Amino acid sequence: MDLTARPHTGAHRAAVLGSPIAHSLSPVLHRAAYAALGLDGRRYDRFEVDEVALPGFVDGLDPRQWAGLSLTMPLKRAIIPLLDEISDTAASVEAVNTVVLGADGRRHGDNTDIPGMVAALAEHGVTSVPSAAVLGAGATASSALAALARVCTGEVTAYVRGPARAKEMARWGERLGVRVRTADWSAAADGLGAPLVIATTPSGAADHLAAAVPDAPGTLFDVLYEPWPTALAAAWSARGGKVASGLDLLVHQAVLQVEQHTGRAPGPLKAMRAAGEAALAAR
Numbered sequence: 001m002d003l004t005a006r007p008h009t010g011a012h013r014a015a016v017l018g019s020p021i022a023h024s025l026s027p028v029l030h031r032a033a034y035a036a037l038g039l040d041g042r043r044y045d046r047f048e049v050d051e052v053a054l055p056g057f058v059d060g061l062d063p064r065q066w067a068g069l070s071l072t073m074p075l076k077r078a079i080i081p082l083l084d085e086i087s088d089t090a091a092s093v094e095a096v097n098t099v100v101l102g103a104d105g106r107r108h109g110d111n112t113d114i115p116g117m118v119a120a121l122a123e124h125g126v127t128s129v130p131s132a133a134v135l136g137a138g139a140t141a142s143s144a145l146a147a148l149a150r151v152c153t154g155e156v157t158a159y160v161r162g163p164a165r166a167k168e169m170a171r172w173g174e175r176l177g178v179r180v181r182t183a184d185w186s187a188a189a190d191g192l193g194a195p196l197v198i199a200t201t202p203s204g205a206a207d208h209l210a211a212a213v214p215d216a217p218g219t220l221f222d223v224l225y226e227p228w229p230t231a232l233a234a235a236w237s238a239r240g241g242k243v244a245s246g247l248d249l250l251v252h253q254a255v256l257q258v259e260q261h262t263g264r265a266p267g268p269l270k271a272m273r274a275a276g277e278a279a280l281a282a283r
Contacts, residue, residue: 005102005108006100006102006103007063007066007067007068007100007101007102007263008063008064008067008101008102008103009103010064011063011064011066011067011068011101012041012042012043013042013045013065013067014030014042014043014044014045014066014067014069014261015045015047015070016045016070016071016072017046017047017049017054017057017069017070017071017075018046018048018049018071018072018074018075019048019049019050019074019075021046021047021048021049021072022048023226024046024072025225025247025250025279025280026044028275028276028279029250029251029254029272029275029276030070030254030257030258030261031044031275032268032271032272032274032276033254033255033267033271033272034262036268036271037268039262039264042067050074050075051074051078054078054079054082058107061101063101063103066101067100067101068098068099068100068101068257068260069101070098070254070257071096071097071099072097076095076096076097076139077094077095079096079099079109080096080109082107083099083107083108083109084107084108085106085108086108087109089110089114089146090109092111092114092175092176093111093114093142093146093176095111095139095142096109096110096111097110097112097113097253097257098110098112098257100260100261110260112254112256112257112260113140113143113253114146114147115252115253115256116250116254116255117143117144117252117253118147118150119252120221120249120251120252121147121196121221123252124219124242124243124248125219126151126219126242126244127151128151128152128153129151129153129154129195129196129219130152130154130195131152131154131155131157131196132148132152132194132195132196132197133156133157133158133159133194133197133198134156134158134159134169135159135191135199136159136160136200136201137160137161137166137168137200138200138201138202140200140223141158141169141172141198141200142172142176144198144223145158145172145173145178145180146176148178148196149176149178152178154179155180155181156173156178156181157181157182157183157191157194158180158181158182158183159183159184159185159187159188159191160182160184161184169182170182188206189209189212192212192217193214194218195219196219197217197218197219197220197221198220198221199222199223199224200223203224203226203227206222206231206232207231207232209232210231210232210234210235211235213232213239213241214239216239216240216241217236217239217240218242219241219242220243220244221244222244222245222246223249224246225245225246225247225249225276225280226280228246228247228280247273247276247277251269251273252269254272255267255268255269255272
């Protein structure tokens with residue numbers, strides 16, 4: 001993808017699509033960015049759209065009005081056949097979360113989750129680690145491996161449930177150039193001693209690991225943001241470890257989306273984070 005691609009100069013609309021979508025913080029973050037950048041004429045909405053409705057929705061967008069889209073589950077792979085081109089980053093994990101409707105009429109797809117994760121880790125002082133552990137094997141885990149390809153110099157141990165998930169993570173590791181060793185989920189407590197632990201599991205799935213946090217933990221990146229803190233994150237912080245949250249990831253990836261949709265860089269990280277924290281506190 002040509003990352004210099006920009007929307008039509010008159011394009012003023014963007015939105016997040018997904019199903020379910022009512023919980024999404026993206027409108028809060030993007031609107032805060034527009035306000036901080038003085039882009040008062042811009043709109044950012046959210047629409048409940050599933051895989052069946054997606055082609056019709058995208059075909060109905062006027063690129064003279066629409067700058068782009070944000071995609072959440074279950075649309076990150078479903079959007080790909082509807083695009084003219086995707087970035088190498090998006091292709092590496094077969095997932096697009098950002099679409100720019102170019103002034104040339106073409107649809108450009110990118111993935112800001114991966115660089116967003118790298119940026120969130122860097123904000124917490126993590127730019128290189130000799131090894132890491134990944135908890136879980138869902139869609140977010142593949143993005144975690146892609147991020148680790150940039151920051152981990154050694155082996156990554158993925159703790160998963162069942163041989164099918166183990167095979168899937170090994171395949172992603174081979175594709176992304178990451179040395180991946182898989183272990184059963186029952187042994188996940190063993191991975192908490194890694195210098196970097198990325199938890200990609202659903203809410204509550206890793207709560208039992210809170211009792212196993214070591215006395216001097218490294219860095220935990222827990223991709224959840226609601227409820228926060230998770231039991232694991234709270235125990236990690238209590239023992240003096242660094243913790244990056246799902247809100248950190250959400251804000252950093254949204255900063256990159258705002259830059260692509262508006263052509264304005266750098267995105268207002270502080271304003272977006274403050275808006276996200278306020279929205280979560282109000283729930």
